[in-house]
Amino acid sequence: MAWSQSNSVELTCTNKWFETPDSVSFELSSSNESAQFNFKPGQFSSLGFDINGGKAYRAYSISSVPGSRSLKFTVKRVAGGLVSNHIVENLEVGAKVDAQAPLGNFNNIDCTPKSKVLMVSAGCGITPVMSMVDHWLQDKTPIDIEFLHLAKSKQDTIYYDRLIELDSNVTNFTLKMLLEDNTGTSFPQGLISLEWLEKLVPDFHARTVYLCGPTGFMEVVKSALEHACFDMAQFHQESFTPAEAVSESTGGVVRVAVPDFAVELEADEGSLLIDALERGGVPVIAACRSGICGSCKCKVKVGQVDSTSFETLSDEDKANGFVLACSSTIKSNVEVSLN
Template identity: 55%
Template sequence: MFIEWQNNQAATMRCSDKWQETDDAVSITLVAADASHLHFSNFKPGQFVSLGFELNGKMEYRAYSIASAPGDAHLKLTVKRVDGGLVSSHIVDHFNCGDTVAVLAPTGPFNSIDCPPKQKVTLISAGCGITPVMSMTSTWLRDKADIDIVFIHMAKSAAQTIYFDQLESMAAAHSHFHLKLLLKDNAGTRHPQGRLDKAWLNTLCPDLAERTVYLCGPTQFMQDMESHCRALGVEDGHFHQESFTPIESKQNEISSAAVQVEVPAFGVTTEVAQGSTLADVLEENGVPIIIACRSGMCGSCKCKVTKGTVSRTSTETLSEEDLANGYTLACSSQIESDVEVELV
């Protein structure tokens, strides 16, 4: 039996284990709350789930990549504390074995199924960006014995490297898994010291242009690595990177003109500046919409604009039929005129 997600409804899952990965990051495993489901196969390696907690009287959702492989008896997630992060701090400090959490269905286009590999791959990550590429790697090592894997990860030190011991074990157990860990401080390790730049990337993986590349990490890190990969000859069709970074507010595009937003089912009528992000307006007016990834990737904030117009910066989970019928993703929709909205 398997966890089944219905539409945008969250499944209730229970924390079955929790441990410290680094001084500011923990890993947790989640199982079905009723313990009747044994395996979790309905996700693609590299995808993420959104966790929902009721904090300060409000449901707060955040997206976290799955680190386990499809078919495992649990979902494994690794959460790093974010400065001022409400949900990440709650997970690190207060979410314990036996506690339950609302979990939205796995999603995300950054995965090893929709982005299929060549016979040789390179994974490039930093920080918690290691989680989705670890899921891909674990799956390949289990299911594709002949794939050649170069795993490049940038970290401050061995102590600050998420999955350090697991990575070392994988390198020892698999001749086709090549661990290339680059540390800012390599004291006590066999790994090189430095900062990942174009020269280091070429040194760690001289045949990068012959490989499919998967990239995940902090925004600036990904921008730099993408530039280096392009310069080193990686083909467009074989370069893939994680996409769920929050969409920046386009303050300079907000007009002084006022528009009206109505949500009849919740008795909401409010006047806002033209260009305001629909998700922000709905949240500020108490409409119970789920907003998880805030990057137009997970589809949790799908709603319907029944009157008026919005502009969209993402239509990732919407079909042509959805668009024709007025559906939009609130987190990536800017209000252009008076609108009327209903929840899905």
């Protein structure tokens, strides 16, 4: 499949099913039946859905393996979430979805594993690590996999049957399931301490660790590893919820101009650039809205912003004034370009 970083491709939803009561998996396919999708296991794609007469984008991890004829995604409902609720409730087979080229440094190609790995996930964070695992198993990579996953209950565990199948039938795959309803291994306060890590995976020091899940969960796991003097060069993590830029109005008013689209409007000084661009009808994509996916990259040609994230931006990009609109607050009158 030919991907372009600047353009999206239109795909069709060809299958959809529930994984848990509040999460669904769906597959997107190209009109070219021979097309195969190439990406690095663990990466994500920004998807655009037609909602309320407009196009809404969000970034989701790809849970299928490279070379497949379709892209698989698993999405969990978020309370008040515009896109996640649309996907769970209203996305139908046959619907058209825009997809941008896969991105993300959290993958098992750039993050090279040792001969032993520890995959740690919670909730929907299981999606990118399962793509990595399935890739290793499909390619028959000689790698020993310990899989540690946390969920509320068996019913709420995404890919539960698949995990049990792998644990039963694959000799180099070992599952450790932690369930908050205490039907699995009991543990305190829904988090993993160093004591539990040492108990569940005694040889974790000999493994490469891949971690994905809610922010608080990941902070606890990372802290436990650091406390254990783990070699953090062998630690890799992903999250779509980093520290976000926060709109903090100072009471002043600034001007935001986008000449390419004949847009000029006023905004509160200290407000987010993405909010001003969207309010002006500028066709900027904000998929993750947390400074990770890079889809809202734009160039500040005049004026000043403060940015909290530079993910996917090269040193050359930064030197040329490119920023991520979702992670940048406006500090003066600015002129912006999407090119």
